[in-house]
Amino acid sequence: MVKTDLLKKAYQGKKVFLTGHTGFKGSWLLLMLHQLGAIVKGYSLAPVHQNDLYHQINGDNFCDSQIDDIRNQETLIKSMVDFQPDFVIHMAAQALVIDSYKAPVETYQTNVMGTIHVLEGLRKLNKPCNSIIITTDKVYWNFERDTPYKETDQLGGYDPYSNSKAAADITINSYQKSFFNLDNFEEHQQGISTVRSGNVIGGGDMAENRIIPDCVKSLENNQPISVRNPNAVRPWQHVLDPLYGYLLLGAKLQEEPKKYSEAFNFGPETEDVNTVKELVEIAIKSWGHGEASFPKITNKLHEAGLLKLDIEKAKTQLGWKPQYQAETAIQKTIEWYKNAKPNPAEYTLNQIEEFLATPA
Numbered sequence: 001m002v003k004t005d006l007l008k009k010a011y012q013g014k015k016v017f018l019t020g021h022t023g024f025k026g027s028w029l030l031l032m033l034h035q036l037g038a039i040v041k042g043y044s045l046a047p048v049h050q051n052d053l054y055h056q057i058n059g060d061n062f063c064d065s066q067i068d069d070i071r072n073q074e075t076l077i078k079s080m081v082d083f084q085p086d087f088v089i090h091m092a093a094q095a096l097v098i099d100s101y102k103a104p105v106e107t108y109q110t111n112v113m114g115t116i117h118v119l120e121g122l123r124k125l126n127k128p129c130n131s132i133i134i135t136t137d138k139v140y141w142n143f144e145r146d147t148p149y150k151e152t153d154q155l156g157g158y159d160p161y162s163n164s165k166a167a168a169d170i171t172i173n174s175y176q177k178s179f180f181n182l183d184n185f186e187e188h189q190q191g192i193s194t195v196r197s198g199n200v201i202g203g204g205d206m207a208e209n210r211i212i213p214d215c216v217k218s219l220e221n222n223q224p225i226s227v228r229n230p231n232a233v234r235p236w237q238h239v240l241d242p243l244y245g246y247l248l249l250g251a252k253l254q255e256e257p258k259k260y261s262e263a264f265n266f267g268p269e270t271e272d273v274n275t276v277k278e279l280v281e282i283a284i285k286s287w288g289h290g291e292a293s294f295p296k297i298t299n300k301l302h303e304a305g306l307l308k309l310d311i312e313k314a315k316t317q318l319g320w321k322p323q324y325q326a327e328t329a330i331q332k333t334i335e336w337y338k339n340a341k342p343n344p345a346e347y348t349l350n351q352i353e354e355f356l357a358t359p360a
């Protein structure tokens, strides 16, 4: 069976409450859910930049969009309860490490309290519902070791972003035990899973200080790509791979909520990791021309150097596996920036269709 058919069985005609729908991953997920025939209510702040993917795809055409703050508990809960979702996918977050150093309080308020507000919304639903809550691979306490991190490894985080996401993850676990305990499943009828994935790349990411948008800006302007952390090893993955993993997990949760209400890692194969320098070299090759520069950075804020995820659990329990290797992921991303311009929604939908047409 191809991926589309498997997911349509779970999502066609179903109501999905999606936080963070105006963000990079949210915009891709919105189009995937549209392709699958789901009815989507989005809840997020407005897109930050004029050229954000959400604006480029005219995201309002694909959902009922509510522009509001997840820190506003009352508004969020009302929105969730009024909508009566079958699925909740929570990805709204202050998602940038650098911004978390600039605004730690707001980062914790959004990432921890915002998540608690979503969980409180689930408590008020009083209906069967399955939820996927997105944290990150940065929730693992980073020992700068070579062994990949498993779902059972110690959580923690150095910078406020990673730490707030680890705190959110721990909080979700408390709610799972305290209010959505699987021993009382018949009472609440809710499955909740946490998903942890690494840095993703894909067309339309316009955030500052992320490597692909920085590369594309430099390539478009015929300037050298300034590489901050050339030797940092990252598990680069195309955005469609973890998003498919989240949706697959949601489908499994719907079938067997008691079995899948746990944390899952989604990332590339362990050997498919690249340094930032390698990523930049592939990007330059895919673009056709360009060069990189490696400025010496003093007074640098702490950034984790090495982080690998163990994805065996998703592979064995969900039957998920990464479809695009890093090189293909980078190529697809650069192709997007080169070719999507006339109709970004159509181009993105085509990339989604191509991805979902492959065997599940």
Ligand SMILES: NC(=O)c1ccc[n+]([C@@H]2O[C@H](COP(=O)([O-])OP(=O)(O)OC[C@H]3O[C@@H](n4cnc5c(N)ncnc54)[C@H](O)[C@@H]3O)[C@@H](O)[C@H]2O)c1
Pocket: 019, 020, 021, 022, 023, 024, 025, 026, 043, 044, 045, 046, 047, 068, 069, 070, 071, 090, 091, 092, 093, 094, 095, 096, 110, 114, 134, 135, 136, 137, 197, 198, 199, 200, 201, 207
């Ligand atoms: N992009 C990555 O490489 C990556 C890697 C691991 C995990 N994640 C996680 O995936 C999720 C989505 O990331 P992204 O890259 O799309 O981020 P993004 O910054 O592009 O989007 C963030 C979204 O959250 C919303 N948001 C932020 N603060 C909010 C608030 N107070 N109230 C309501 N909405 C708010 C924004 O409006 C936006 O829709 C986040 O939870 C992030 O931590 C991302």
